[in-house]
Amino acid sequence: HLWGCSGGGAAQAWTYNYSTIPSRRWPEARQWCLQHFTDMVPIRNKEESDFINDLLPFNTRYYWIGIVKKDGEWIWQDTSEKVPKEAQNWAPEEPDNIADQNCVEIYIKREKDTAKWNNESCRKKKGTVCYATSCRQDSCSxxxxxxxxxxxxxxxxxxxxxxxxxxxAITCKPLLDPEQGSYYCFNPYGSNRFNSSCRFHCELGFQLVGVPQLLCQASGHWNHPVPLCQVVQCNSLKAPPNAFMQFCSDPHGEFSFGSQCKSTCEEGFLLNGTADTECTSLGMWSADIPGCLGKVHLFISSVN
CATH class of the missing domain: 2.10.25.10 (Laminin)
Structure with missing residues (x-):
């Protein structure tokens, strides 16, 4: 006899299978289950005992289940695990200590102690209850x-x-490019999804402030805030004696990357050096601020 929970075309469900004719000894019953299905029903809790009691027909010899005695302990045969006390469902005064009663039957639709367990000799012949697993290779991803x-x-x-x-895969909020920067990602499960890893870079003349690499976590949040790209700064410039800064162009802020400054001398003084200097991406000026020397001093220097 076969009973199943699955419908046509639907995902398979755990099925219970039973046989009353012919009756089998416990080893034969388990072999039949292993050959045709997954294994003998182990009965993991009282809910399962009650479920099987409602499902199966009455059988005067009752049914074997997959619990046996080994080294003085009752175990689930399919996993060899000890059956904990809270999972055991013995009838009153069971199990007894009669020799060789090392296998377990379940009372089905009995007037007294229905769905309870009793230990019996494994050589007795009874009905068999098997199960077939519902999980298939493609049941879940x-x-x-x-x-x-x-x-x-x-x-x-x-x-x-x-x-x-x-x-x-769980989704994290989309990331925005930082100003003056960009990022690229490795997306094993899709853009901005779990385990997406994104590394940030800044344009020339800007430096990264924050953690450079972000990871989309199982919580649906990135593990760090998006970093910023901050403009590189050069030292402030100050006009030397007898000179002044004619003008500075500051596209990204005062004395920062891209700033261009021009120096000129006061009347009567001549420039000694380069008039123009620019703040580079390394945070250094391309040329030192020139000095302004008086014309007399320049004449003496040239004579010497």
Whole structure:
């Protein structure tokens, strides 16, 4: 007999499968489950016990489930894990300590202690309850773990993903180019999405203030604020004696990258050096401020 939760064309759901004829010993029952389905039903909690009790027909011999005694402990056969006390669902005064009663049956639709467990000799013949997993290779995207539930499955998304199959990466707010700067990104799941990594650069004459590389986090926020591009500054200029700054052109601010200044001398003095200087991208002036020497001093110097 086969029962399933899936509809035509729909995603597969966890199915329970049972057999009453022929009755099987416990090892044979488990082998049948492994051969035709996924495994013998392990019964993880009381909710599952009640679900199976509602689903299966009454059988005078009841049904084997996938719990056995090993080294004095009751374990789930499919994982070899110990069944914790809170997950056990024994009938009153069970399990007993009768020798060789190391396998477990579940009472189905019994007038007394229905859906409860009883330990029995593994050589007895009973009905069999198997399950087939609902999770298939394509049930969820690669960004999720497929988790079995009673009568269904869910896709448990990895951090940074959402959607019914966890196929969509979480989005961060779009980034804006900083003034006098730009950025480029590596986008493994799409622009401005989880794990997008963006590196910022500034134009010539501007320096980066802040963290140069941003990462879109699973929270949907960038891990740092967008950095700024700040203009490079040169030292302030001051006219030497007998001179004055005729004018300065400051496209990005006073005494900053691109500033151009011209020096002239007072009447009676001659320029000794280069009149023009410019603030470079390295934050240095292209030429020193010239001096202004009197004409007499220049004549003496030339004679010497």
């Amino acid at each position: 690669a960004n999720a773990d497929c988790v079995e539930t009673i009568g269904n499955y869910t896709c448990q998304c990895h951090p940074g993903f959402l959607g019914s199959r966890c196929e969509e």
